[in-house]
Structures are given as structure tokens and as C-alpha cells.
Amino acid sequence: MKILVIGAGATGGFFGLRLAQAGRDVTFLVRPRRAAVLRERGLRLTGLGADEVIAPALVTAGEITTPYDLVLVSVKARALPPALDDAAPAVGPHTAVVPFLNGMAHMDVLNARFGPSAVLGGVVKVMTTVDEAEDIVQLARIGAMTIGEQDGRPSRRLDEIERTLGGAGFDLDLSADIIGAMWHKWVFISTLGALTSLLRGTVGDIVAVPGGERLGPAILAEAAAVSAAAGYPVPDGALAVTTAMVTQPGSRDSASMSRDLAAGFPTEVEQILGDLTARARTFGVDTPLLDLATLNLRVHENRLATAEALV
Template sequence: MRILVVGAGATGGYFGALPARAGLDVTFLVRPRRAAALRERGLRITGLGTNITIAPKLVTADELAGPYDLVLFSVKSTALRQAIDDVAPAIGPETAIVPFLNGLAHIDALNARFGTRPVLGGVAMIVTALNDEGDIVRLAPMANLTLGEQDGGPSARVDAIHALLDGAGVEVHTSKDIVAEMWHKWAFITTVGALTCLMRGTVGDVTAVPGGAALGPAILAETAAVSAAAGYPVPAEKIAFTEELVTRSGSPFASSMYRDVVDGRPTEVEHLFGDLLDRARALSVETPLLDLATLHLRVHQHRTQAAK
């Protein structure tokens, strides 16, 4: 099976490196600058006792020829439109596309370009970052994928992809309601993103001050309300997990979006927050805290764009 990983960043690089190291036919579609860095240093994963280096098979958009059997789609939402154009030559009649972006707008975009049949749903649970050398650093032990058909139900191709990745050392799960899983991850990621970006601090920073411990659960109530109104209520155990995470005293946890804000980088505000607010308005769900966090992030986005 020919596998194409679109993007070799903190998420795509990690989940592509494992099957490549296991000997599967894996190619990374990357930009020329990233290709040059990977050819020089290799694709490296460090942190938490991990020490992986591979010499990845690379291709740039002008070199891409297909079709591929499996496309793992992992790019920042800000690069989504260009990545869809770039990957088009790799998509054939039997190609399966598994995206691992957060939110749902990318599913709409992929469906519009390639049709609903090739596109699966996917959720990545991983905490990684790129360091100054472009290496992938694991920041927490969790690293797993969940995938499934958009319309649910059993699927021979999902089972085949599961077996392939599982055999290559990837922790992978399947879901008969992947859209619900994506909504639940969306509620989680926007909760922790809104909390840490709005307060400009880690969970521990927020909970250390009077009233801070109440903010995370209040934001979670809004994100969960939007998910429930869309038809995907967040299970009680996931609510409890997120509430404990955002109220944990002394916790160093912060969202990747927070790290982008602190470092002065652009964020995925429209893909994650703007789209969620549009759906909340359409569903008549009030979200005052998410509105404030989105405004804060939009101001940051304006400043970063003006500085270019």
C-alpha cells in the first residue's frame, strides 16, 4: 500500500514516521524548505525517552504523481486550501483520505473537492511540537489516532487501514461514529485553547488566582452546548476528564494555540473558533466566553498579519 503523508510537522511527521520506520511505503508531501531540512537532518522524534530518526521519502507538489492508496492529511488549517490543490494528483478512484485536523471545516472542504466517498473522518490525540531545528518533540505520552467512515457503520477499508497502522506500531482505533468523536475533540480543543489563550497562561497559572478554577468549566459548558445542539452530546466521562484537566492545580498544561500566541505566530482561530461560533449562531446557542476568546485571538491574528 502506497501511503502519502501530507505535511511532516508535529502531528503528520510523528504518525508518518512510525509506519515508515516499520518498512511501509511512506512518502511525505512537504514544502521545498521543509524538504531541504529533512534531507539534511532526517526526520527526528525526541522527548519522553523517544529517539527516532528516519531518512524519509519526500516529494514536493511539483513532483507529486499518483495515485496513492492512503493519504494521511495533516496540515495547519491555514495551509488547507493550498494543500488540497497540491495533493489532487495523488487522489485516485480507490484512494482513502484520512484527515487529522481539528474542527470540521476541513471535512467540508475535502468533500467539496474530492466527494464524500474517499474522505474518512479522523481524530489525532497527541501533544507534540517542532523545536528550532525542526525536530518533533513529544510533550506528553498520549499519541493515538481514531478513524472511521463519515456515515458510520462497518467498513472493510477502515479495518484494513487499522490493521496496517497497528502493525506498524501506531496506536490506532476505529469508531462507528467518527463525526461525534470529531465534535468531542473540537469541544475539548476549543475549551483549553480559549482558557489558556484568553488568560495568557497555563492551566496552573489560571487556577492559581481567585476565580480562575471556575473559568475552564464555564467555557466547557459553552463548547459542550454547541456540540449537543449539533446532535453530538459530549459523554459524561469526557466532560469529567476535561473539567479535571482545566482545574488541575499547578498544571503546566497549555494548548498548542497558546504556544503560537506566546511566540507571536498566526493561529487557527477561524478554523477552530470562527467556524464553531458560526455553527453556534445557526443553532441559537449563546457563547459569550467563546465570543470573547475569539475576539482576543482575532486581534492577535490581525497583529501578526500586520507585522509581515
């Protein structure tokens, strides 16, 4: 299958690099400035052991001339609309589109743009970031992808995608309830994001102070209540894993949202927390801690917008 990865950042760059290393036909759709960096330095993965570098196949907006078989969408939510405009020529009548964004709002956007029959659900687990040199830094040895048809049914194209993506240096699973899996990841990332953004520290920093170990589970209870109200209760095992993670003494874990906050970058507050708390209100679920974290991050976003307007 011909694969187009939209974006070559922390997520798309990691999985695309692994696929290219495994001999898959992978092309990255990137902005011209990112293309220049990748052509000069290569797509580089660092952080754990020796650096890994490939010379990626690249296209920029306007250079796509034929449809691809598989389009992996890995951009940040705020970049989704222009990225879809750039990628539109890559989506033909038989193209499968698999997004790896946080939250659920992007599914409405993709379904409206390409039709629900073209769009699968997707969840990835990876701990990566992009450094000042624009290399991908792997923070932990985790790399997993779960995909599935939105209606949960098996399909011939899903089997073909599994053969294409499998055995490429990361774990791959097929899910008969991919929408539920996406909701459950949303619960996890909103819990970790709200916790570490609100208190401006790692999990270990937070649980080291009196009462800090109680905040993560309290935020988790709110997020899980929203998911349950939406029809996707989080399994007890997954709740136990997240509880252990957000109460682990000495843990250096933090969310990408809190790292963006600390660096003074825009965050995905609306896609991760704003949308979740808005849905909570429609379900009649109280989320005071998630509301507080959302308010805190919106203040940050407003400061950034004000500073940009003054430049």
C-alpha cells in the first residue's frame, strides 16, 4: 500500500520512520520549512541509544498528483483544517484515512470531509517530543497503534492495512470497539494533562507534596464519568493502570500539553479538555477539577494570543 503520513512531528515522524525502516512505501506531507530541515538533516530519532536517521520521501502542498491507499493523519488539532486541504488530492474513492489525534472532535471533521466510510478510528501510544533541532526525541520505549472500523466490523481493507502496518517495529492491534478505545485514551490524556498542567510539574513532583497523590485519581474519576455517560465506561483494569501512573512516586511523567505549556507554546486545551467538559455539561456530569484545568490553560492561550497581536 502507498502510505501518506500527514505531518512528520513527534507522532507521525516516529511511526512513519518505523514504517520506512521496515521497507514500507511511505511519503510524508509536510510544510516547506519542515521539508527543508528534513532534507538537510534527515528524519532523525534520538533519545534512547544511538540516533536513527532516514532520508524520507517528502511532498508539500500542491505536489500530490495521485491518491494514496492509506493516509495517516498525525497533526495537532489546530493544524487539521489546512492539513486536510493540502492532503485532499491524496484521498481517492478507495483511500483509507486513519487519524491519530487526541479527543474525538476530529472524527466529525474527517467524516464530514471524506465520508464515514473512508475514515477508520485510530489510537497511538508513544512518548516522544521534538527538540530544538527538530529531531524526534523518544522519552520511553513505548510505541503502539490500535486501529479499527468505526462500526466495529471486520473488513477486507482492515486486514490489508494490518498486513501493511504490522511487523514494522511497533505494536499493532485491531479493535472491534475503536470508538471506545479512543474515548478511553481521551480519559487518560485528559487526566494526565489536567494534572500536570494545573500543578506545573511531573507526576513525581505532585505526589511528593501532602495531598498530591489524591488529585490524579480525583481528576480521573471526573473524566471516566464523562466517558461512561457517553456510553463508553472505562474498564476497571484501565482505571487501575491510570491510577497507578498518576500516583507513582518519583515519576517523571508529564503530558505533552503540560510540556507545551511550560515551553510557552499553544496547547490542545480545547480539543482535550474544552470539548470534554462541554460534553460533560450536556450529560449533566460535574467536572470541577477538569473545568479548573481548562480555565487555567485558556488563560495561557489568551496570553499567547495577546502577545501575538502586539507583535
